[in-house]
Amino acid sequence: GQGVWSSFDHGGSDLFFKNVGILGLGRIGRIVARALKSLGANVVAYDNDKENSAFEKFDIPCKSFEEVMKFSDILSIHLPRNYQTRDLIGKKELMMMPSDSILVNTARGDIVVEKDLIEVLNSGHLKGCALDVFDKEPLQSDSPLKTMENCIITNHMAGYTENSRKRLLGALLRKTQDILHKK
DSSP, rough: OOSSOTTOSSOOOOSSOOOEEEEEHHHHHHHHHHHHHHHTTTEEOOOOOOTHHHHHHHHHOOHHHHHHHHHOOOEOOOOOOOOOTTTTTHHHHHHOTTTTTTEEESSSSBOOOOHHHHHHHHHHHHHEEEEOOOOSSSTTTTGGGGOOEEEEEEOOOOGHHHHHHHHHHHHHHHHHHHHHHHH
16 A cells, blocks of 8 residues: 555465374375475475375375364365365364364365354364365355355366366377277
């Protein structure tokens, strides 16, 4: 409003010294963890594969699922979709997170029980969430997530850029070539 800039009234916070938990330390989880560490965050991770080389390679402490949930001011989900991860995070797990924490899910929508997330967000226990995946996609028009002020939603569209399509096509061509040359 008044044409005056103040760098002290935005109400946000930075990642420096924030406790960030990563669920899933595959290719994307590793990229996110490295970026967060470079911004000064305290990063821990959980992965089904306890022997995952990324823990040692990137100096990321390997923790149990419960430890990561209880540790995280910010929780970033990068798990695959499978029978073990479907509905993995419900009300009980969300309530393990510290009060005023933030959940980020860019993996698969059905990992988090949506109705439980909405309930916990409404209770005020979580500060907020950022989602680009949902249990039913596209997100239903009557979903409360669309009108919640503590929820940021976007489309899951990282794979739709021109560069990502080129990389995908290149990978498909290389794999096809590998298969053909093995005969």
